Amino acid sequence: MPSPKHLTAMADSEILSPGSTIGILGGGQLGRMLALAAAEFGLRVHIYAPEETSPASEVADAATCAAYDDATALTNFAATVDVITYEFENVPGETARILNEHAPVRPSPKALAVSQDRLDEKQFLTSMGIAVAPFIPVDTVDDLTNALKTLGTPAVLKTRRFGYDGKGQVKINHPGEAAAAMEALAGAPAILEAFMPFEKEVSVIIARARDGTVAAYDPGENVHINHILHTTTVPADMDARLANDAIEMATKVAHGLEYVGVMGVEFFVLPPTTDGPRLCVNEFAPRVHNSGHWTSDACVTGQFEQHIRAICNWPLGNPHRHSDALMTNLIGQEAHDWQAHAAQSGRALHLYGKHEARPGRKMGHVTDLHPRRDQ
Amino acid sequence: MPSPKHLTAMADSEILSPGSTIGILGGGQLGRMLALAAAEFGLRVHIYAPEETSPASEVADAATCAAYDDATALTNFAATVDVITYEFENVPGETARILNEHAPVRPSPKALAVSQDRLDEKQFLTSMGIAVAPFIPVDTVDDLTNALKTLGTPAVLKTRRFGYDGKGQVKINHPGEAAAAMEALAGAPAILEAFMPFEKEVSVIIARARDGTVAAYDPGENVHINHILHTTTVPADMDARLANDAIEMATKVAHGLEYVGVMGVEFFVLPPTTDGPRLCVNEFAPRVHNSGHWTSDACVTGQFEQHIRAICNWPLGNPHRHSDALMTNLIGQEAHDWQAHAAQSGRALHLYGKHEARPGRKMGHVTDLHPRRDQ
Numbered sequence: 152m153p154s155p156k157h158l159t160a161m162a163d164s165e166i167l168s169p170g171s172t173i174g175i176l177g178g179g180q181l182g183r184m185l186a187l188a189a190a191e192f193g194l195r196v197h198i199y200a201p202e203e204t205s206p207a208s209e210v211a212d213a214a215t216c217a218a219y220d221d222a223t224a225l226t227n228f229a230a231t232v233d234v235i236t237y238e239f240e241n242v243p244g245e246t247a248r249i250l251n252e253h254a255p256v257r258p259s260p261k262a263l264a265v266s267q268d269r270l271d272e273k274q275f276l277t278s279m280g281i282a283v284a285p286f287i288p289v290d291t292v293d294d295l296t297n298a299l300k301t302l303g304t305p306a307v308l309k310t311r312r313f314g315y316d317g318k319g320q321v322k323i324n325h326p327g328e329a330a331a332a333m334e335a336l337a338g339a340p341a342i343l344e345a346f347m348p349f350e351k352e353v354s355v356i357i358a359r360a361r362d363g364t365v366a367a368y369d370p371g372e373n374v375h376i377n378h379i380l381h382t383t384t385v386p387a388d389m390d391a392r393l394a395n396d397a398i399e400m401a402t403k404v405a406h407g408l409e410y411v412g413v414m415g416v417e418f419f420v421l422p423p424t425t426d427g428p429r430l431c432v433n434e435f436a437p438r439v440h441n442s443g444h445w446t447s448d449a450c451v452t453g454q455f456e457q458h459i460r461a462i463c464n465w466p467l468g469n470p471h472r473h474s475d476a477l478m479t480n481l482i483g484q485e486a487h488d489w490q491a492h493a494a495q496s497g498r499a500l501h502l503y504g505k506h507e508a509r510p511g512r513k514m515g516h517v518t519d520l521h522p523r524r525d526q
Numbered sequence: 527m528p529s530p531k532h533l534t535a536m537a538d539s540e541i542l543s544p545g546s547t548i549g550i551l552g553g554g555q556l557g558r559m560l561a562l563a564a565a566e567f568g569l570r571v572h573i574y575a576p577e578e579t580s581p582a583s584e585v586a587d588a589a590t591c592a593a594y595d596d597a598t599a600l601t602n603f604a605a606t607v608d609v610i611t612y613e614f615e616n617v618p619g620e621t622a623r624i625l626n627e628h629a630p631v632r633p634s635p636k637a638l639a640v641s642q643d644r645l646d647e648k649q650f651l652t653s654m655g656i657a658v659a660p661f662i663p664v665d666t667v668d669d670l671t672n673a674l675k676t677l678g679t680p681a682v683l684k685t686r687r688f689g690y691d692g693k694g695q696v697k698i699n700h701p702g703e704a705a706a707a708m709e710a711l712a713g714a715p716a717i718l719e720a721f722m723p724f725e726k727e728v729s730v731i732i733a734r735a736r737d738g739t740v741a742a743y744d745p746g747e748n749v750h751i752n753h754i755l756h757t758t759t760v761p762a763d764m765d766a767r768l769a770n771d772a773i774e775m776a777t778k779v780a781h782g783l784e785y786v787g788v789m790g791v792e793f794f795v796l797p798p799t800t801d802g803p804r805l806c807v808n809e810f811a812p813r814v815h816n817s818g819h820w821t822s823d824a825c826v827t828g829q830f831e832q833h834i835r836a837i838c839n840w841p842l843g844n845p846h847r848h849s850d851a852l853m854t855n856l857i858g859q860e861a862h863d864w865q866a867h868a869a870q871s872g873r874a875l876h877l878y879g880k881h882e883a884r885p886g887r888k889m890g891h892v893t894d895l896h897p898r899r900d901q
Binding site: 210 | 566
């Protein structure tokens with residue numbers, strides 16, 4: 152099997168041993184799957200979340216139930232753990248700062264800060280020479296009217312902060328919709344992005360270790376329904392050069408942030424020019440990513456294990472894919488079909504232990520595995 | 527991919543839903559890996575073990591610390607769970623009986639009883655027409671002396687109950703060693719077995735569902751050091767006919783016990799006669815099995831998930847193997863080499879969270895994966 156690029160050993164003094172405790176901010180399914188991966192290495196997990204019970208706390212050694220701005224609880228939590236990570240990118244900056252005084256926060260507060268603000272994120276990507284959709288910061292209706300003149304329509308107005316699964320964004324088809332769009336976002340600081348007529352969306356799940364080693368999984372092709380990820384198919388239907396380009400761009404992002412851990416980088420595949428098809432980065436998430444769930448079933452080392460390896464300063468695992476994969480999210484009531492999924496041959500079923508199947512809620516996922524067509 | 531044989535749906539009324547609780551007797555690594563597999567399905571786990579903390583209780587939703595003969599604790603435990611299983615075959619019969627009054631115990635107390643006593647086990651296998659080493663029950667030195675006359679030497683004297691990892695057995699090379707051998711076993715009821723000059727040992731991990739569906743994994747070839755499993759290699763180096771024979775014999779055992787769950791059946795491959803090579807059953811274990819650990823890394827459905835499926839009355843998963851595998855146990859201080867194992871490309875590392883690396887203690891295992899040579 153191919154090795155991850157540049158795999159090297161790390162200094163002994165910095166390596167977390169089995170028996171150490173990982174603190175995780177957030178109690179959802181990503182925290183749960185991180186906790187399960189940590190357990191496979193004999194590592195302990197302490198979950199910090201505002202909910203009394205959560206999918207992650209049920210499988211963890213310890214849990215703290217407190218608000219993300221409770222400085223005392225944060226300090227007490229940090230005192231019990233050897234390293235801290237998080238399952239969502241909207242960790243308040245002050246929270247990360249308090250924690251980082253007591254135990255290393257990985258990925259770093261810097262990666263968190265850049266990814267929390269779409270303007271910072273776009274500016275960072277642009278500074279790295281990475282193509283993104285043209286964008287203009289927008290704070291007022293006047294700003295927006297001017298920005299629409301520059302970028303044209305259709306365009307997408309997005310809040311700078313706290314957006315996910317399509318929340319905090321509105322598509323503008325005509326300049327006259329400017330005021331309504333600003334109102335829809337309740338006047339939050341925003342950016343206007345030119346609408347990219349993409350042919351498909353792909354993502355790269357990439358890990359970077361403290362020594363700069365990177366290990367990227369093969370790009371997956373993503374289909375969304377109602378702005379929520381529906382399926383990821385691997386390999387993506389894209390030519391090999393473009394797949395390499397995506398991995399190189401993701402690598403550049405990871406190095407640029409001096410990133411430690413697993414991140415997901417989303418790309419738009421744009422219509423071909425005379426030079427062939429092109430890519431631009433849509434956004435990245437400083438965490439394990441829904442579009443990487445297939446890795447747990449189709450690779451020797453899945454993304455959750457890989458993130459644990461990176462933040463504990465272990466060597467990265469091999470991202471080699473032994474099978475082709477189709478991951479399908481189970482949203483809301485779709486999880487009620489678990490019996491049919493469990494009966495399907497060659498399908499790995501994952502349920503997150505959530506008690507209520509609310510509409511739009513991610514309840515689980517399935518991965519269909521098939522022998523690689525290219526081997 | 528091939529489907530498990532006779533896969534059929536089960537009656538709705540008998541199926542445990544996600545959110546149900548599985549009770550597990552025993553807190554070791556097998557209980558831990560069962561708990562992690564249950565968590566992937568959104569099932570809860572309650573561990574019952576005499577130890578205050580244990581590898582399994584650290585990843586479970588709930589834990590009861592009590593002795594296996596504490597009727598009150600057993601009853602309280604059973605009241606909180608929907609089904610009960612176990613990670614070791616020496617569960618006292620009375621314990622199984624008490625529990626079974628409150629929640630179904632799977633595999634059944636009958637399977638437990640038969641496997642707990644080597645004499646019952648051998649008689650059961652013989653009654654099924656399955657070849658075993660010739661054996662004679664032995665209670666006294668006189669019995670043993672007579673048995674040695676019948677079976678000859680070398681032979682192996684084994685306690686009827688509570689043997690594992692070579693404990694409770696002694697090899698007899700000369701008839702004059704009879705008295706010393708009985709003394710070594712402290713006069714416990716025993717059986718004498720003819721020593722089988724086996725060429726290799728293989729095992730079949732097989733699951734049986736309540737409706738009689740079975741799903742068998744490919745046989746693995748086992749090497750022991752100091753009577754403790756060292757490696758399992760899959761596929762085993764044996765001809766296809768013999769591999770099929772092993773699976774058929776394991777299937778017969780599972781059906782004969784009306785078994786529900788995963789079991790491990792160990793075989794000796796004997797020197798060929800004019801009919802070709804032959805097999806006999808060494809023993810079986812009514813539980814997930816060390817020689818099946820490779821399945822978690824090399825199959826869509828591993829043995830721990832498969833056992834959970836069976837005892838919850840879910841359809842069995844596909845035992846198809848996507849990769850060739852070599853599983854190596856990490857015993858005692860061998861687990862201190864975890865960094866080297868973690869750095870090995872294509873190697874899955876599993877550590878059980880045990881705090882003290884005592885000699886002979888199973889601390890973890892690694893599985894090396896390779897593309898299948900036969901495809």
